[in-house]
Amino acid sequence: MSVDFDCVTVDNLSRNFGRRRALNRVNLTCRAGEIVGLLGPNGAGKSTLLAILSTLLTPSSGEVRYGSVTAIASGAALRGSLGLLGHDLYLYPELTARENLEFFTRLYGCPDVSAVVDAALGRAMLRERADDLVSGFSRGMRQRLALERALLHQPRLLLLDEPFTGLDDASGQALVARLRGLRDDGRIVLVATHDLDLAEGLLDRVAILRDGRLWMAESSSASLRERYRDAVAVARA
Amino acid sequence: MTQFLRVAWIVMRKDLTVEVRSREILYTTVFFAASCVLVFAFALVREGRPMEDAAAGILWIAIAFAGTLALGRTFERERQTETLRALMLAPSDRPAIYVGKLLGILLLLGVVELVLVPMVALLFNAPFGASLGWLIALLAGGTLGFVSVGTLFAAMLVRARSRDVLLPVLLYPITIPIIIAGVRGTVALLQAVPDEPMARFWAALLVFFDVVFVTLALWTFEPLMTE
Numbered sequence: 157m158s159v160d161f162d163c164v165t166v167d168n169l170s171r172n173f174g175r176r177r178a179l180n181r182v183n184l185t186c187r188a189g190e191i192v193g194l195l196g197p198n199g200a201g202k203s204t205l206l207a208i209l210s211t212l213l214t215p216s217s218g219e220v221r222y223g224s225v226t227a228i229a230s231g232a233a234l235r236g237s238l239g240l241l242g243h244d245l246y247l248y249p250e251l252t253a254r255e256n257l258e259f260f261t262r263l264y265g266c267p268d269v270s271a272v273v274d275a276a277l278g279r280a281m282l283r284e285r286a287d288d289l290v291s292g293f294s295r296g297m298r299q300r301l302a303l304e305r306a307l308l309h310q311p312r313l314l315l316l317d318e319p320f321t322g323l324d325d326a327s328g329q330a331l332v333a334r335l336r337g338l339r340d341d342g343r344i345v346l347v348a349t350h351d352l353d354l355a356e357g358l359l360d361r362v363a364i365l366r367d368g369r370l371w372m373a374e375s376s377s378a379s380l381r382e383r384y385r386d387a388v389a390v391a392r393a
Numbered sequence: 394m395t396q397f398l399r400v401a402w403i404v405m406r407k408d409l410t411v412e413v414r415s416r417e418i419l420y421t422t423v424f425f426a427a428s429c430v431l432v433f434a435f436a437l438v439r440e441g442r443p444m445e446d447a448a449a450g451i452l453w454i455a456i457a458f459a460g461t462l463a464l465g466r467t468f469e470r471e472r473q474t475e476t477l478r479a480l481m482l483a484p485s486d487r488p489a490i491y492v493g494k495l496l497g498i499l500l501l502l503g504v505v506e507l508v509l510v511p512m513v514a515l516l517f518n519a520p521f522g523a524s525l526g527w528l529i530a531l532l533a534g535g536t537l538g539f540v541s542v543g544t545l546f547a548a549m550l551v552r553a554r555s556r557d558v559l560l561p562v563l564l565y566p567i568t569i570p571i572i573i574a575g576v577r578g579t580v581a582l583l584q585a586v587p588d589e590p591m592a593r594f595w596a597a598l599l600v601f602f603d604v605v606f607v608t609l610a611l612w613t614f615e616p617l618m619t620e
Binding site for chain 1: 399400407410411414474479480482485486487619
């Protein structure tokens with residue numbers, strides 16, 4: 157039970173928290189087969205935008221269209237096409253890596269639970285630690301497990317909030333390769349990150365958020381770092 | 394419907410697995426409820442003779458307090474790991490998540506009541522065994538009503554800064570009719586000759602409350618949980 161789509165359109169989206177406007181008339185389109193970077197200083201509205209795209213948060217005005225449908229119109233079916241890796245990893249520390257993945261695989265209604273879980277454990281490089289409690293894992297191991305948790309149901313739209321946090325170089329490179337694989341597989345990947353070193357080589361397009369406004373959205377290039385610094389500098393001025 | 398019940402079952406099983414592994418909520422609630430009964434027993438039992446109808450009141454007060462503790466801790470666990478968000482992202486009806494959490498807390502309180510009832514019977518000389526069937530009906534109805542409202546409020550308050558204060562403040566005024574019905578029904582059973590027609594009346598009233606509260610909770614859970 158899921159809705160398929162080949163683009164996500166953010167149309168004039170605003171979100172207020174009391175008097176504070178976290179997002180201000182944001183417009184953005186992400187297409188299947190691309191990795192879009194969402195950059196911006198702390199408090200720029202990146203996590204709010206990801207929360208709205210994941211249907212956890214409702215916009216104050218404007219809308220998000222997933223292909224031709226909206227979150228309100230498709231509800232549970234749409235959530236079957238969304239995967240979210242938040243800054244918090246959404247894992248149960250009292251359960252083992254395998255139990256966590258089995259729980260979410262069943263919750264998402266995936267067939268052949270044990271095959272899906274074994275494959276996910278392999279991709280997370282956690283086969284040897286599969287039956288250890290997650291509470292004993294390092295941040296990097298949890299991060300890898302959480303990414304596979306978000307991908308268990310093969311979502312069309314993958315939303316990642318600071319996915320490189322806690323990863324060593326090898327795991328970071330493995331994540332880059334994994335995200336490229338997902339892009340080549342026709343997924344839509346939206347990455348909120350501060351890690352420009354990794355972002356520069358990975359992103360097809362970038363959107364920079366500043367004070368809730370979309371500052372620019374264009375093809376990723378070698379001058380990304382310079383432009384990002386300009387945006388942050390302007391925001392702080 | 395099958396999908397709804399499947400998701401509820403998965404969530405309940407996960408909660409029980411986590412609880413069996415940590416035993417945090419079970420131990421806390423059982424010790425708290427037992428301490429509560431013990432303190433009241435010292436205050437209200439003189440020379441082996443308890444104050445009239447005290448047993449019913451103490452039993453339900455202990456259930457309400459233990460239930461509040463269990464509700465708070467269950468959702469605190471989800472808050473610490475932000476896993477409630479992951480549950481909300483599941484491609485299923487969100488009320489199924491509510492039902493799963495509700496069933497988990499019900500089972501937990503059922504275990505607490507298994508300890509509480511004999512303890513109250515012993516310390517307050519309460520002849521619960523005379524109408525055990527009706528007592529079970531009253532406890533089941535009362536616990537379901539209390540937990541149905543409590544699960545909704547605890548989930549709703551999971552992001553509130555003052556959630557520990559707000560939960561009892563919101564929960565008790567609304568569940569007072571349930572607790573009163575439970576107490577009056579239990580008092581009827583503790584008479585020299587158990588007043589079963591009266592117990593039946595209060596049990597029926599509890600069923601009515603349960604239907605109303607569960608229906609309202611299922612109806613409002615999704616909009617309340619969407620931020």
